[in-house]
Amino acid sequence: MKKIVIAIDGFSSCGKSTMAKDLARRIGYVYVDTGAMYRSVTLFALNHHLFNEDGSVKADQLEKLMPEVNISFKFNTETGRPDTYLNGVCVENDIRGMEVSSHVSPIAAIPFVREALVAQQQRMGGDKGIVMDGRDIGTTVFPEAELKIFVTASAEVRAQRRYDELKAKGAEANYDDILKNVQERDYIDTHREVSPLRKADDALELDNSHMTIEEQNAWLMQRFEQATK
Ligand SMILES: Nc1ncnc2c1ncn2[C@@H]1O[C@H](COP(=O)(O)OP(=O)(O)O)[C@@H](O)[C@H]1O
Numbered sequence: 001m002k003k004i005v006i007a008i009d010g011f012s013s014c015g016k017s018t019m020a021k022d023l024a025r026r027i028g029y030v031y032v033d034t035g036a037m038y039r040s041v042t043l044f045a046l047n048h049h050l051f052n053e054d055g056s057v058k059a060d061q062l063e064k065l066m067p068e069v070n071i072s073f074k075f076n077t078e079t080g081r082p083d084t085y086l087n088g089v090c091v092e093n094d095i096r097g098m099e100v101s102s103h104v105s106p107i108a109a110i111p112f113v114r115e116a117l118v119a120q121q122q123r124m125g126g127d128k129g130i131v132m133d134g135r136d137i138g139t140t141v142f143p144e145a146e147l148k149i150f151v152t153a154s155a156e157v158r159a160q161r162r163y164d165e166l167k168a169k170g171a172e173a174n175y176d177d178i179l180k181n182v183q184e185r186d187y188i189d190t191h192r193e194v195s196p197l198r199k200a201d202d203a204l205e206l207d208n209s210h211m212t213i214e215e216q217n218a219w220l221m222q223r224f225e226q227a228t229k
């Protein structure tokens with residue numbers, strides 16, 4: 001069967017990677033979490049002290065160091081999902097914590113960061129057979145994707161899901177802080193100049209506020225079947 005590109009965009013913590021990962025596994029496609037790439041650049045910037053006290057980025061210094069940022073993915077057979085590597089080191093846990101979450105949006109608004117990551121993402125999808133999730137996949141990375149999904153859910157529902165996830169991992173979590181972070185990132189992601197988060201005109205919208213994971217996975221599978229029949 002002809003392979004296609006599947007672009008899944010939407011707001012923070014609404015279940016994009018959960019659905020994307022499940023679909024990729026079921027149909028034998030590669031899954032790419034582009035948020036993990038922006039998170040990895042953020043971790044690199046934190047490790048190199050490239051944030052000013054007011055939270056802004058020392059962009060000139062980061063630009064010089066960008067050639068040293070090498071992001072890759074390796075499939076983890078135990079978890080059944082790809083782990084993210086920054087310069088050869090697995091950073092899967094480090095990039096999911098609140099410190100990276102609260103610094104990632106200004107990094108993702110920098111044009112040279114987006115240019116570098118978008119080019120890498122387009123190379124990864126060159127042979128199709130890929131499910132990619134993020135904010136700008138259907139609008140900028142793969143505007144010609146055969147199937148585009150735009151996922152939403154209320155900010156409160158999303159914050160609760162993220163809170164439950166951090167708690168289950170035994171990590172520190174405060175619901176109010178997470179809600180504030182989700183709302184701040186939504187604002188920055190939708191208002192930045194370069195590739196702001198928005199629904200592509202030809203994307204199918206899914207509000208999964210009141211859906212279970214199984215229901216949304218089944219919904220996506222049906223859309224895939226319709227797109228490839
Ligand atoms: N429909 C759903 N109902 C309840 N929890 C969900 C649902 N979809 C995803 N989740 C959970 O919400 C959290 C955020 O989902 P995730 O896929 O990481 O979101 P995103 O990739 O959009 O940031 C995860 O812990 C995931 O297991």
Ligand SMILES: Nc1ccn([C@@H]2O[C@H](COP(=O)(O)OP(=O)(O)O)[C@@H](O)[C@H]2O)c(=O)n1
Binds near residue numbers: 034109133134137185
């Ligand atoms: N394609 C993408 C993916 C993520 N991002 C940025 O990276 C951040 C983290 O993305 P993520 O998908 O890991 O975020 P969550 O939805 O998991 O909270 C987002 O808040 C965006 O600022 C982006 O700008 N473009």
